Amino acid sequence: MLIKLTGGAVYDPASGVDGAKQDIYIQDGRIVNKPAGDVQVDKEYDLKGKVVMSGAIDMHTHIGGGKGNIARTLLPEDHRADPVARTDITRSGCGHAMPSTFVTGYRYAEMGYTAGFEPAVLPINARQAHMEMADIPILDKGGYVLLGSDDYLLRMLTAKKDQKAINDYVAFTMQAAKAIGVKVVNPGGISAFKFNQRKLELDEQNSHYGVTPRDILRVLATAVKELGVTHPLHVHGCNLGVPGNMNTTLDTIQGIGGLPMHLTHIQFHSYGTEGDFKFSSGAAQIAEAVNRNKNITIDVGQILFGQTVTASGDNMRQHANHKHASPNKWVTMDIECDAGCGVVPFKYKDKNFVNALQWAIGLETFLLVDDPWRIFLTTDHPNGAPFTSYPHLIRLLMDRSFRNDVLSTIHPEAQKMTTLASIEREYSLQEIAIMTRAGAARLIGLQDRGGLSAGNWADITVYTDNVDRQLMFEKPDYVFKDGELVVVDGKVIHTKWGTTHVVKPDFDASLEKDLQKYFDRFMTMKLGNFKISDDEITEDGRGSLTVHPLKGDVA
Amino acid sequence: MAEITEVPSPFCGIGTDDLTIQVDGISLKVVENGCAVNSPAFEQAITDTCPRVDGKDVSLDVAVARAAALLKNTNQPVIGGCATDVNGMRALLALADRSGAVVDNMNFTGARNNFLALQDSGWMNTTLAEVKNRCDLLLVIGIDLEGFSPRFFERYLWNKESMFMDDTGKREVIYLGKAPSGNASTSPGGQTASVFECVNEDLPDVVAVLRALVKGNPIRVDSVGGIAVADLQCIADKLKAASYSVVTWAAGALSYSQAELTVQTISEMVKDINDRNTRSSGLPLGGKEGDQTANQVCGWTTGYPARTRFSSGYPEYDPFLNDANFLLGNGEADALVWVQAFNAKAVPPVTALPTIVVGRSGMTFAKEPDVFIPVGTPGIDHVGHAYRMDNVVAIRLKKLRESGLPSTSDVLNAIDQAL
Ligand SMILES: [Zn+2]
Numbered sequence: 001m002l003i004k005l006t007g008g009a010v011y012d013p014a015s016g017v018d019g020a021k022q023d024i025y026i027q028d029g030r031i032v033n034k035p036a037g038d039v040q041v042d043k044e045y046d047l048k049g050k051v052v053m054s055g056a057i058d059m060h061t062h063i064g065g066g067k068g069n070i071a072r073t074l075l076p077e078d079h080r081a082d083p084v085a086r087t088d089i090t091r092s093g094c095g096h097a098m099p100s101t102f103v104t105g106y107r108y109a110e111m112g113y114t115a116g117f118e119p120a121v122l123p124i125n126a127r128q129a130h131m132e133m134a135d136i137p138i139l140d141k142g143g144y145v146l147l148g149s150d151d152y153l154l155r156m157l158t159a160k161k162d163q164k165a166i167n168d169y170v171a172f173t174m175q176a177a178k179a180i181g182v183k184v185v186n187p188g189g190i191s192a193f194k195f196n197q198r199k200l201e202l203d204e205q206n207s208h209y210g211v212t213p214r215d216i217l218r219v220l221a222t223a224v225k226e227l228g229v230t231h232p233l234h235v236h237g238c239n240l241g242v243p244g245n246m247n248t249t250l251d252t253i254q255g256i257g258g259l260p261m262h263l264t265h266i267q268f269h270s271y272g273t274e275g276d277f278k279f280s281s282g283a284a285q286i287a288e289a290v291n292r293n294k295n296i297t298i299d300v301g302q303i304l305f306g307q308t309v310t311a312s313g314d315n316m317r318q319h320a321n322h323k324h325a326s327p328n329k330w331v332t333m334d335i336e337c338d339a340g341c342g343v344v345p346f347k348y349k350d351k352n353f354v355n356a357l358q359w360a361i362g363l364e365t366f367l368l369v370d371d372p373w374r375i376f377l378t379t380d381h382p383n384g385a386p387f388t389s390y391p392h393l394i395r396l397l398m399d400r401s402f403r404n405d406v407l408s409t410i411h412p413e414a415q416k417m418t419t420l421a422s423i424e425r426e427y428s429l430q431e432i433a434i435m436t437r438a439g440a441a442r443l444i445g446l447q448d449r450g451g452l453s454a455g456n457w458a459d460i461t462v463y464t465d466n467v468d469r470q471l472m473f474e475k476p477d478y479v480f481k482d483g484e485l486v487v488v489d490g491k492v493i494h495t496k497w498g499t500t501h502v503v504k505p506d507f508d509a510s511l512e513k514d515l516q517k518y519f520d521r522f523m524t525m526k527l528g529n530f531k532i533s534d535d536e537i538t539e540d541g542r543g544s545l546t547v548h549p550l551k552g553d554v555a
Numbered sequence: 556m557a558e559i560t561e562v563p564s565p566f567c568g569i570g571t572d573d574l575t576i577q578v579d580g581i582s583l584k585v586v587e588n589g590c591a592v593n594s595p596a597f598e599q600a601i602t603d604t605c606p607r608v609d610g611k612d613v614s615l616d617v618a619v620a621r622a623a624a625l626l627k628n629t630n631q632p633v634i635g636g637c638a639t640d641v642n643g644m645r646a647l648l649a650l651a652d653r654s655g656a657v658v659d660n661m662n663f664t665g666a667r668n669n670f671l672a673l674q675d676s677g678w679m680n681t682t683l684a685e686v687k688n689r690c691d692l693l694l695v696i697g698i699d700l701e702g703f704s705p706r707f708f709e710r711y712l713w714n715k716e717s718m719f720m721d722d723t724g725k726r727e728v729i730y731l732g733k734a735p736s737g738n739a740s741t742s743p744g745g746q747t748a749s750v751f752e753c754v755n756e757d758l759p760d761v762v763a764v765l766r767a768l769v770k771g772n773p774i775r776v777d778s779v780g781g782i783a784v785a786d787l788q789c790i791a792d793k794l795k796a797a798s799y800s801v802v803t804w805a806a807g808a809l810s811y812s813q814a815e816l817t818v819q820t821i822s823e824m825v826k827d828i829n830d831r832n833t834r835s836s837g838l839p840l841g842g843k844e845g846d847q848t849a850n851q852v853c854g855w856t857t858g859y860p861a862r863t864r865f866s867s868g869y870p871e872y873d874p875f876l877n878d879a880n881f882l883l884g885n886g887e888a889d890a891l892v893w894v895q896a897f898n899a900k901a902v903p904p905v906t907a908l909p910t911i912v913v914g915r916s917g918m919t920f921a922k923e924p925d926v927f928i929p930v931g932t933p934g935i936d937h938v939g940h941a942y943r944m945d946n947v948v949a950i951r952l953k954k955l956r957e958s959g960l961p962s963t964s965d966v967l968n969a970i971d972q973a974l
Contacts, residue, residue: 066946066947068855069851069854069855072854072855072858072859073670073673073674073850073854073859073860074673074674074677075674076674076858076859076872079858079859079870079872080871080872083867083869083870083871084869085867085868085869086652086653086865086868086869091649091652091856092652092857092865092868092869092870093856093857093858093869093870094857094858094859094869094870098858099858100855100856100857100858100870101855101856102856122947124684124947124948125947125948125949127940127948127949127951128851128947128949131641131855131940131949132855135645135855135856151688151718193834194685194689194799194834195834196798196832196833196834208719319679319829325677328676329673329674329675329676329677330677331673331677331678331679331680332679332680333679333680333681333682333836333947334680334681334682334685334689334836335681335682335685335947336682336683336684336685336947336948337684337685337688337689337718338684343677521716522684522687522688522716522717522718523684524570524682524683524684524687524710524711524948525563525570525572525948525950526561526572526573528561529561529563529572529950529951532951533951535938536940536951539938540642
């Protein structure tokens with residue numbers, strides 16, 4: 001079947017197209033060049049007055065894995081306020097802060113998203129992450145595997161194993177957990193909490209291993225680079241949420257010595273200690289450091305006001321944050337000498353000074369970082385806000401008067417502590433397309449996604465241009481996934497299953513002998529039972545694996 | 556004859572995956588690392604291979620068609636048991652969504668003690684590898700742990716090597732409430748567990764006093780539930796002195812009303828210990844025969860644990876009113892689907908309502924169900940996934956033999972399609 005999308009204004013930063021009127025042809029799931037004159041078009045969509053982008057890609061969203069399911073179980077009252085009924089083509093479920101898997105897929109698609117990446121896949125919980133993501137319809141998905149507080153790596157660092165050995169272990173773990181990236185959360189700190197350390201500075205040693213977060217970041221960032229993995233080491237830094245942590249973040253940027261590094265939900269790591277409340281914005285300094293250091297990419301982790309739930313691998317910081325839990329119930333877990341998690345419900349309030357300033361800090365960060373290819377639009381779903389608030393966030397970025405209207409309603413002391421009112425920048429459609437499409441695909445290393453030139457998979461979103469950008473991005477006219485029309489007028493009309501994106505870096509097979517001994521001595525499962533097989537993703541007939549090339553691979 | 560090694564078990568809840576099983580045609584024998592729970596569960600012979608309708612052997616297609624016909628005319632079907640693997644639960648929830656059924660895991664009334672505490676105040680918990688490598692004091696509340704899980708101590712406490720302890724034999728074990736039925740909790744060096752017995756119904760008071768003592772609150776009695784307060788003070792002191800104590804309980808063993816308050820007191824006590832400059836974690840026991848699996852899959856599919864109804868067209872959770880036995884008893888239900896792929900002895904409650912059983916081969920019924928479809932057991936007859944007690948680790952179940960039995964998901968998907 002040949003589909004033609006006629007006359008829309010195309011925003012395709014991957015090919016440098018910025019709003020030009022272009023026709024797009026789709027055949028067998030992919031975008032194709034304009035066929036020869038005599039080829040029959042089977043279906044044509046008139047897109048005059050419409051805006052065409054590729055399907056959006058959320059490069060950091062908690063959509064699969066144990067902590068998300070703990071968050072769901074913890075908050076029945078939140079689900080009750082947002083029940084989702086089944087239809088002839090869609091399953092029932094629940095929405096709001098931590099939606100059920102099916103609803104996650106529908107609601108993302110209904111906003112024009114066609115892929116989401118779970119950033120915190122614990123090796124030992126990777127099966128669950130993939131099983132949950134397997135129940136998310138329409139979207140493509142993938143995960144970044146979590147390392148840095150796992151005993152095996154810390155043991156290697158204590159023993160001063162060489163970089164090659166660490167690279168092998170990182171590659172093995174990526175393959176065993178079916179990952180496309182590597183994440184580190186509070187490097188070494190999750191482990192330190194189990195030894196009763198309650199904070200861990202960048203240069204502070206884990207009391208058992210004698211290893212510092214700085215050491216861990218350096219070896220992991222090096223491993224990712226040397227293995228040729230496109231997605232840079234994905235870092236949730238030290239001291240999340242602690243006033244003054246902007247210095248830790250600046251030091252982290254400096255300390256990585258030019259290696260590629262992605263700093264995630266940087267809003268939570270951009271706090272100063274000035275002012276009457278000893279809490280201030282570090283966004284300007286952080287943005288300046290990001291602008292200066294081209295090896296650094298960030299996503300923001302914007303907070304938006306309202307009820308949500310925070311779910312993080314950072315058991316140390318989540319334990320400290322539990323005193324802010326609202327409603328007052330929370331969970332932490334120590335997990336398998338591998339990782340941990342903490343789940344704390346939060347209600348961000350515009351009349352609360354700290355929350356109000358967090359909101360402003362996130363927006364300052366968006367607006368002060370110059371290069372949209374190195375900054376990504378996230379709320380760290382659900383930690384800063386549920387992903388369903390993205391259209392509102394896009395309007396805040398694209399519409400200065402709207403932004404200033406909202407600013408004028410937040411806690412007055414917070415208004416005094418932010419430069420937001422004076423920032424004139426408004427994001428363009430092309431910049432939004434970079435942050436949410438082309439840039440994200442490039443950052444993750446997705447081949448043939450995130451662009452609209454021939455050869456790309458036909459993940460395409462069509463909006464009606466509207467000065468109210470929230471309305472525009474809330475309700476796309478059409479969404480195509482792999483060339484199939486899945487959404488019309490902001491409603492799912494057809495469902496399908498996306499693929500799971502992975503990379504498969506090589507490792508020295510002799511590593512498995514050591515690991516097998518290690519698993520037999522210390523772990524609670526056999527190494528052979530720990531590794532996830534391809535079958536586990538594909539055997540239900542719905543899932544598939546898409547392996548992306550490494551840097552240096554010959555295409 | 557073949558021998559399969561590193562076989563994971565979905566039966567014991569603690570994720571043993573070191574079994575060696577001899578396969579001779581369709582008969583199995585656990586030849587290494589068996590136990591009183593796992594060996595009989597693996598070795599049970601296949602007796603039924605043929606589906607039945609009204610007691611007569613029929614083809615699978617006929618049985619599926621009959622099941623669909625029965626369900627078609629119902630207003631409030633109940634799907635009980637819910638004991639199967641991840642794919643089985645996926646199919647079960649799809650069928651429930653389509654038919655507007657109530658889904659109720661057979662062990663939910665026990666598990667409810669945990670869910671109510673979790674959903675009211677939360678907890679700080681741990682997993683088995685942390686216990687194995689880190690735990691220096693294990694406090695067992697209200698359960699005979701080795702009766703529950705015969706290999707727990709061998710695998711997770713008296714392990715020869717641990718990451719962070721020179722001598723695991725120095726670990727201390729304290730029982731509060733129930734006494735151990737054997738000596739698995741005795742250390743390899745001969746150190747026996749300390750045991751402080753009380754009847755189940757006194758556990759709420761005993762645990763409340765223990766928590767008060769951890770917090771340093773004064774207690775004005777000398778004994779509670781027959782246990783000297785001085786002994787509880789000693790336990791409290793040990794909990795505060797330990798580097799990483801673990802407090803374990805089994806929600807289902809706390810079989811008295813409002814036992815969720817006991818779970819809550821235990822969990823809040825663990826939080827209190829963590830506010831006293833040391834570490835401690837809870838470890839809820841469970842995970843047998845797919846109960847964690849049911850709650851996990853129902854959790855991500857609906858947002859709620861596996862006592863959820865679909866009769867309004869969307870999921871509604873009620874940990875009391877959606878009890879299958881309650882609905883069968885008070886006449887709200889008009890059909891029962893019983894799904895139990897692990898345990899042939901776990902048969903459905905007897906009811907006059909139309910009954911469809913998707914069960915492990917070998918079930919014997921007091922009253923023949925309208926439809927009985929014998930299915931394969933996950934981890935024996937087909938591959939699959941099951942959750943371990945700690946809810947974090949999903950084990951990859953192996954296929955050990957070619958029995959020809961369909962899986963739970965095959966059967967439930969077929970019924971779903973027929974509807
Ligand atoms: Zn995150």
